Amino acid sequence: MDHFKRELQKTADGTSTLYIPEIDEHYHSVNGAITEAEHVYIKEALLKRVSKGVTSLRVLEIGFGTGLNTFLTLIKAIELDIKIEYVTLELYPLSNDIISNINYASFVNEKYSYLFKELHFSEWEKEVAIDKNFILTKKKIDLKDFISTSLFDVVYFDAFAPEKQPEMWNEDIYKKIYDSLAHDGIMTTYCAKGVVRRGFRDTGLTMERIPGPPGKREMIRGNK
Numbered sequence: 001m002d003h004f005k006r007e008l009q010k011t012a013d014g015t016s017t018l019y020i021p022e023i024d025e026h027y028h029s030v031n032g033a034i035t036e037a038e039h040v041y042i043k044e045a046l047l048k049r050v051s052k053g054v055t056s057l058r059v060l061e062i063g064f065g066t067g068l069n070t071f072l073t074l075i076k077a078i079e080l081d082i083k084i085e086y087v088t089l090e091l092y093p094l095s096n097d098i099i100s101n102i103n104y105a106s107f108v109n110e111k112y113s114y115l116f117k118e119l120h121f122s123e124w125e126k127e128v129a130i131d132k133n134f135i136l137t138k139k140k141i142d143l144k145d146f147i148s149t150s151l152f153d154v155v156y157f158d159a160f161a162p163e164k165q166p167e168m169w170n171e172d173i174y175k176k177i178y179d180s181l182a183h184d185g186i187m188t189t190y191c192a193k194g195v196v197r198r199g200f201r202d203t204g205l206t207m208e209r210i211p212g213p214p215g216k217r218e219m220i221r222g223n224k
Ligand SMILES: C[S@@+](CC[C@H](N)C(=O)[O-])C[C@H]1O[C@@H](n2cnc3c(N)ncnc32)[C@H](O)[C@@H]1O
Pocket: 026, 027, 028, 062, 063, 064, 065, 066, 067, 068, 069, 070, 089, 090, 091, 092, 093, 141, 142, 143, 144, 158, 159, 160, 165
């Protein structure tokens, strides 16, 4: 997938996404990239966990991609004054050329815009304090080979769709995600397929179907 072409496109809310013609797949919903990320990962995962009275937590993201989820989580950590340790996995990091054309920095409060570059140009494979409230570790690794040495309160499962990348959606992966979650941990994904929900349920997660972002009736959330 490394050598596949990535085309920059705009989604319905004006924010960028990338399209891979070879597999006919977008990085985000064409109905709005920021709108989707805010809904699926910030509102339905991060804020659900924070609302249980947590002031510091660990987040694992599967699929760093354009860095959108990371950027929004970083901004929330500052706004809410909570400490977040954020680990994100990406097997195919994007080129600087693509990153410099992504427009998320102009869709957030101006005082946070500079952080988009900070998180992209921080070193990989190292814990980097992007802010006093946010420690980022970007790992160039295949999810299949990732073994978590500590537990996470929140997991953003943001892989390409099951039809496009079936190897990311199977029992071994669901079990890996289950094992990486702490007690009371939350996992969300935009995918609402019954077979995925049942796969996660079989690991022991309590699964819910909840309303999805614009253009998607449902998404799923798992609680440990
Ligand atoms: C739906 S996109 C993620 C979008 C991303 N969260 C964002 O905000 O832009 C899926 C991501 O998973 C990455 N990916 C694909 N296969 C992977 C693998 N085996 N291990 C880790 N990451 C992988 C892709 O390169 C892509 O960046």
